[in-house]
Amino acid sequence: MKVFTSELYPLGLPVNHRFPAIKYKILKQYLLEENIIQLENLKESPLASFEELNLAHTDEYIFQMKSGNIPPEIMKRIGFPWSVDLYLRSCATVGGTLAASQCALVEGISGNLAGGTHHSHKDRGEGYCVFNDIAVSTRFLQANKLVQNVAIIDLDVHQGNGNSSILFYDPNVFIFSVHGEKNYPFKKVPSHLDIGLPDGCEDEEYIEALLMGMDEIIKFNPDFVFYIMGADPLIYDRLGTLNISFDGLMRRDRIVIRFCFENKIPLVLTLGGGYSEPIIHSVHAYANTYRVVNEIYCKT
Numbered sequence: 001m002k003v004f005t006s007e008l009y010p011l012g013l014p015v016n017h018r019f020p021a022i023k024y025k026i027l028k029q030y031l032l033e034e035n036i037i038q039l040e041n042l043k044e045s046p047l048a049s050f051e052e053l054n055l056a057h058t059d060e061y062i063f064q065m066k067s068g069n070i071p072p073e074i075m076k077r078i079g080f081p082w083s084v085d086l087y088l089r090s091c092a093t094v095g096g097t098l099a100a101s102q103c104a105l106v107e108g109i110s111g112n113l114a115g116g117t118h119h120s121h122k123d124r125g126e127g128y129c130v131f132n133d134i135a136v137s138t139r140f141l142q143a144n145k146l147v148q149n150v151a152i153i154d155l156d157v158h159q160g161n162g163n164s165s166i167l168f169y170d171p172n173v174f175i176f177s178v179h180g181e182k183n184y185p186f187k188k189v190p191s192h193l194d195i196g197l198p199d200g201c202e203d204e205e206y207i208e209a210l211l212m213g214m215d216e217i218i219k220f221n222p223d224f225v226f227y228i229m230g231a232d233p234l235i236y237d238r239l240g241t242l243n244i245s246f247d248g249l250m251r252r253d254r255i256v257i258r259f260c261f262e263n264k265i266p267l268v269l270t271l272g273g274g275y276s277e278p279i280i281h282s283v284h285a286y287a288n289t290y291r292v293v294n295e296i297y298c299k300t
Ligand SMILES: [Zn+2]
Pocket: 156, 157, 158, 230, 232, 272, 273, 274
């Protein structure tokens, strides 16, 4: 499977910044070293164009991010300092998911080693999300008449308020989220099916919630799936309020990935959050998702 990534534009964060930007580099190395992904299948993410971003974002917001002439309160909500590289990196994040989407239509599955920027709204970013990769990609696929029904299975521990605010009123999109009820965002924008779990929730309850939602996904009958494979429900996560084990996350991944495989639905994997202490736990959780992909897609 082809996987998109970009290391060309560093986030350029101050030394003690809370966001573990190093995880992208460690994950890529780990996936290659463990032969989970092969070098020839790792592709540089293209930069999303203005026209592409504009499918889900306002002209004004794109220009603000490009020029740096952006209200400080918006940058504060995003949580990263503005830089040209931040803008370019955010274009690559969207470009990676766009490229993976087109790849998945041909090959059945593809991924972005970034993305799942589900807190980004039409006219502003927040929560470490600048532009919304899945909203832009959904609009791109629709504009080119490549899909009918798009499902977004969002298993990041945080609820995807940006995806909901942009896509909720689209009858051809179904957003399903399992998240920590008490996790950010504190004011959630409803998606089509939200399951908010209590603090300290463990594997069994988590898998039960997922299975309940998958029944609704089956009824919706998607012909394209975006999966936000967040590593932040993990018990070791600094920001997540759930206590899910590595094994629980792999059981979760198997349910989503097998569903797409068995029903021949093109699937795009995006990372979502992961803030474990130490960060290697998040990297292992992400890598395990790709292990599950290999287990299911390479068996035949
Ligand atoms: Zn998250």
